Amino acid sequence: METTLPYAGADSCLRALAGVAEGFGRSAVGGANGPLHHVTSLSDDGPGSLREACRKKEPLWIVFEISGTIHLSSYLNVSSNKTIDGRGQRIKLTGKGLRLKECENIIICNLEFEGGRGDDVDGIQIKPNSKHIWIDRCSLRDYDDGLIDITRQSTDITVSRCYFSGHDKTMLIGADPTHIDDRCIRVTIHHCFFDGTRQRHPRLRFGKVHLYNNYTRNWGVYAICASVEAQIYSQCNIYEAGEKKKAFEFYVEKAADKEEARSGLIISEGDLLLNGAQPCPLKEAIGEHMFHPTEFYPNWTMEPASDSLKHILHTCTGWQSVSRPAEQVINCS
Structure with missing residues (x-):
């Protein structure tokens, strides 16, 4: 069976990427309403640098005229209404990562993140109060903290077609049991490949996560984890166990405004469990509500979990050697 790629027309012209995300981040248009901005320097800061572009307040569609590694000496803060579009070049960020703080309308596409060092250093850190974000076709590995962390009331986010490897605590969603306002968090993760990362694919507290058509293999602790009040809808994913067989984990914690500790749901x-991966246990959930994605969006590009899906996720996830689409005067969709 031929696998259908999501948003197949997104590379037809440069700004066709805007507004075609699936899931909770579907409203992200990035810098679609701003001019094209060209990054011409691999320097950490200064004229022509990515940092200079990201601090500008106006909407921008940021593209790269060079390939190479940008070593970040500190987090690179991204302001609202930005598209960081790596198509057509090969850009790797190292040293530190991107920080999306109190911003909205962000698209991050076709970048590599590797070798982030320092306490609390994530590849992409989303906090606080950020929303309408789409992270697409990025490769992330080897950071001292998380690869993508989504916390502190950040919501309406989609992570798609990303490749995660060489890491321990991969994706944390929801900060800790004291941050009860994280109940607003909503995240979609689809068509991603978690390749031998140990845990947190994701680990969720409080919020809602829709997982579909992802491939997670050879985890070291668990595949996905529902902590306090979490709701995870795992749909048509592939879980291929290595030595550890527990795919679904539940951690009990006490929310700061509750008297009793609890885990999530x-x-x-339709998940495909391979190499002895254990099925999700049925948990007693009297009086608890599990969301369904159709409560929030009507459709998404999904197919049954299968060998054909597994094989294509080997090749269509992470940074892609694709040409930068042409810019057109008339905004295309």
Whole structure:
């Protein structure tokens, strides 16, 4: 069976990427309403640098005229209404990562993140109060903290077609049991490949996460984890165990405004379990509500979990050697 790629027309012209995200981040248009901005320097800061572009307040569609590594000496803060579009070049960020703080309308596409060092250093850190974000076709590995962390009331986010490897605590969503306002968090993760990362694919507290058509293999602790009040809808994913067989984990924690500790909920629907991966246990959930994605968006590009899906996720995730689409005077969609 031929696998259908999501948003197949996104590379037809440069700004066709805007507004075609699936899931909770579907409203992200990035810098679609701003001019094209060209990054011409691999320097950490200064004229022509990515940092200079990201601090500008106006909407920008940021593209690169060079390939290479940008070593970040500190987090690179991204302001609202920005598209960081790596198509057509090969850009790697190292040293530190991107920080999306109190911003909205962000698209990050076709970048590599590797070798972030320091306490609390994530590849992409989303906090606080950020929303309408789409992270697409990025490769992330080897940071001292998380690869993507989404916390402190950040919401309406989609992570798609990303490749995660060489890491321990991969993706944390929801900060800790004291941050009860993280109940607003909503994240979609689809068509991603978690390749031998140990845990947190993701680990969720409080919020809602829709996982579909992802491939997670050879984890070291668990595949996905529902902590306090989490709701995870796992749909048509592939879980291929290595030595550790527990795919679905539940951690009990006490929310700061509750008297009793509890874990979260996971629904596993149409998931493919390989190499002895254990199925999701049925948990007693009297009086608890599990969301369904159709409560929030009507459709998404999904197919049954299968060998054909697994094989294509080997090649269509992470940074891609694709040409930069042409810019057109008339905005295309």
